[in-house]
Amino acid sequence: MPTNQEKSGAAGETAGNRRLSFGSPFLYVTFFFSAAVLLFIVMPLFQMVSQPSLASLWETIHDPEVLSSIWLSVYTALIAALIAFVVGTPLAYSLARHDFFGKKLIESIIDLPIMIPHPVVGIAILSLLGRGHPLGQLMGKIGLRIMGSVTGIIVVLTFVGLPFYLNAAKSGFESVPVRLEKVSRSLGAGRAATFFRVTFPLSWRHMLGGVIMCAARAVSEFGAVVIVAYHPMIAPVLMYERFTAYGLKYSQPVGVWLILVCLTLFMLLRLVSLPSKVER
Amino acid sequence: MIKLEQLTVKLPGFAVQDISLQVAPGEFFALLGPTGSGKTVILESIAGLVHVTGGVIRVDGKTITHLPPEQRRIGIVYQDYALFPHLTVMENICYGLRYFDLDMHQARQRVDHLVELLGLQNITHRRPLHLSGGEKQRVCLARALSVNPSVLLLDEPLSALDPNFREEIRRVLKKLHGELRITFMMVTHDFSEALYLADRVGIIRNGRMEQVGSTEDIFLRPANPFVAEFVGMKNIFAACVADQKIEFGGLSCPLSEQVICKQGVLALRPEDIVLQRENGFSDDYVHYAGVIEQIVPAGLWHEISVRCREACFKTIMDRKTLMMHRYNEGDAVYLGFQAEAVRVF
Numbered sequence: 001m002p003t004n005q006e007k008s009g010a011a012g013e014t015a016g017n018r019r020l021s022f023g024s025p026f027l028y029v030t031f032f033f034s035a036a037v038l039l040f041i042v043m044p045l046f047q048m049v050s051q052p053s054l055a056s057l058w059e060t061i062h063d064p065e066v067l068s069s070i071w072l073s074v075y076t077a078l079i080a081a082l083i084a085f086v087v088g089t090p091l092a093y094s095l096a097r098h099d100f101f102g103k104k105l106i107e108s109i110i111d112l113p114i115m116i117p118h119p120v121v122g123i124a125i126l127s128l129l130g131r132g133h134p135l136g137q138l139m140g141k142i143g144l145r146i147m148g149s150v151t152g153i154i155v156v157l158t159f160v161g162l163p164f165y166l167n168a169a170k171s172g173f174e175s176v177p178v179r180l181e182k183v184s185r186s187l188g189a190g191r192a193a194t195f196f197r198v199t200f201p202l203s204w205r206h207m208l209g210g211v212i213m214c215a216a217r218a219v220s221e222f223g224a225v226v227i228v229a230y231h232p233m234i235a236p237v238l239m240y241e242r243f244t245a246y247g248l249k250y251s252q253p254v255g256v257w258l259i260l261v262c263l264t265l266f267m268l269l270r271l272v273s274l275p276s277k278v279e280r
Numbered sequence: 281m282i283k284l285e286q287l288t289v290k291l292p293g294f295a296v297q298d299i300s301l302q303v304a305p306g307e308f309f310a311l312l313g314p315t316g317s318g319k320t321v322i323l324e325s326i327a328g329l330v331h332v333t334g335g336v337i338r339v340d341g342k343t344i345t346h347l348p349p350e351q352r353r354i355g356i357v358y359q360d361y362a363l364f365p366h367l368t369v370m371e372n373i374c375y376g377l378r379y380f381d382l383d384m385h386q387a388r389q390r391v392d393h394l395v396e397l398l399g400l401q402n403i404t405h406r407r408p409l410h411l412s413g414g415e416k417q418r419v420c421l422a423r424a425l426s427v428n429p430s431v432l433l434l435d436e437p438l439s440a441l442d443p444n445f446r447e448e449i450r451r452v453l454k455k456l457h458g459e460l461r462i463t464f465m466m467v468t469h470d471f472s473e474a475l476y477l478a479d480r481v482g483i484i485r486n487g488r489m490e491q492v493g494s495t496e497d498i499f500l501r502p503a504n505p506f507v508a509e510f511v512g513m514k515n516i517f518a519a520c521v522a523d524q525k526i527e528f529g530g531l532s533c534p535l536s537e538q539v540i541c542k543q544g545v546l547a548l549r550p551e552d553i554v555l556q557r558e559n560g561f562s563d564d565y566v567h568y569a570g571v572i573e574q575i576v577p578a579g580l581w582h583e584i585s586v587r588c589r590e591a592c593f594k595t596i597m598d599r600k601t602l603m604m605h606r607y608n609e610g611d612a613v614y615l616g617f618q619a620e621a622v623r624v625f
Contacts (some may be wrong), residue, residue, distance in 0.1 A: 198364060
């Protein structure tokens with residue numbers, strides 16, 4: 001049994017620590033920089049969202065050109081994320097589970113689209129899939145048009161979004177202990193059954209996070225898309241066109257609607273990926 | 281039955297080499313060795329979970345060396361449980377039922393029997409996260425046994441448990457083996473676990489098998505200084521044999537039988553050494569005068585170091601005896617042991 005003196009001593013120590021932490025310059029510096037970072041992100045967005053009048057927002061959302069561009073932006077980004085999910089999952093799993101010669105090089109190659117300036121991505125895709133390259137000519141022959149098409153937009157968005165999905169899925173697979181897979185196989189499940197019954201249920205949140213990051217990156221892409229497919233116009237290209245042709249006032253409402261639509265969509269996806277009560 | 285013929289597994293920076301071993305049907309075999317000696321690699325190669333570089337693995341007469349793990353029907357239980365965290369206890373136990381050609385009614389009966397045998401009735405709906413270490417290990421055992429495996433592999437099943445749960449799982453393992461009579465192969469670094477559970481033991485070091493035999497055989501007749509030390513012979517001295525005597529640390533000890541001293545090592549168990557204040561040893565005891573250097577409490581026992589010339593012997597004594605004789609550090613004593621207790625390598 002602690003004595004009253006010990007109790008008060010312990011309490012005093014706790015209070016002392018609290019006083020010490022409140023008086024610490026470290027806390028003030030942390031608070032100041034945290035607030036500065038949050039303001040830096042929020043202020044321009046708030047300014048953009050609050051500037052357009054309700055009337056102009058109402059008018060913009062009834063503009064068929066705006067609606068179709070936002071819709072195009074959202075669905076091409078989601079298709080790009082879906083493609084990344086389907087084609088990227090095996091590679092992410094292999095990288096998470098196996099060590100092999102050249103693995104570091106492959107990981108660096110995967111990160112390349114994050115580092116390359118966006119117009120360079122557009123030019124690179126244009127040079128490979130344009131009419132001047134045999135691959136582009138072949139695609140033309142089979143009826144796949146890349147330049148100035150939805151297909152082209154999806155190709156670009158998949159290219160820029162893939163690293164985000166691959167890295168998130170890879171870290172998800174790495175978080176699943178290999179021993180769980182080994183036990184599953186010892187219990188009679190093959191590789192595929194083990195993946196779908198053990199690995200996937202334990203890593204799908206990472207994968208969904210990767211899909212969200214991939215789609216978010218894709219929906220915000222401008223520099224590469226504008227080179228490969230100016231038309232049909234995705235929302236960022238439409239905003240750019242309205243800004244250069246009519247000024248800030250006419251481009252802002254489009255941006256506001258794109259932000260609202262994307263925010264709603266990504267919040268819904270994030271909600272789905274939250275752990276359930278049982279898992280917590 | 282498990283039969284390993286010159287099993288070789290090469291991993292980056294480590295290799296298990298030429299392991300040959302036979303485990304009889306229904307036997308409880310323990311594979312012992314220090315950490316990093318390759319015990320788990322051998323276990324996982326039997327389960328098909330690591331790539332085997334050379335040699336042959338047979339189970340019940342069938343060669344399974346390169347068979348995928350899902351076709352082997354060999355259960356494995358890890359020390360860190362490896363329970364599927366997203367499934368309930370019952371879902372974990374029933375995980376493998378669908379993959380084998382089992383009569384579902386019989387399989388269900390088997391699962392119910394295992395649940396009862398392992399005392400899991402009240403936790404079948406719970407998730408592994410909310411279980412104690414002992415409960416987790418019992419679920420692991422039920423899951424591995426639910427598919428009616430021909431062999432059960434246990435990778436240090438008691439290591440991660442608290443002492444209370446360790447005792448409980450030890451009893452459970454003994455009970456399961458007694459009731460199911462399937463072949464158990466356990467990996468451990470604790471010889472006392474093997475003594476309690478196993479019929480036979482294999483000692484492994486640096487990927488090579490040092491000795492295989494009954495627990496009694498290994499305990500009483502270790503094949504080399506490493507095995508001797510591993511099974512608790514704490515008195516190991518450099519020695520040489522001359523004229524039916526063995527000399528070590530400035531001391532001389534008559535040999536009970538003709539021995540060939542190949543490695544020049546003498547080994548003696550601490551519990552074979554007796555201490556006395558006065559020299560009252562009978563003729564069949566070898567004895568030396570010495571001084572107590574150190575007395576260290578070691579659980580239920582005290583470990584006493586006694587220096588006799590250059591040799592420092594270690595013996596053990598229970599607390600009551602120690603108090604009765606009032607031994608203290610620096611006391612002059614006589615130390616003795618029977619010549620038959622000495623092992624020479």
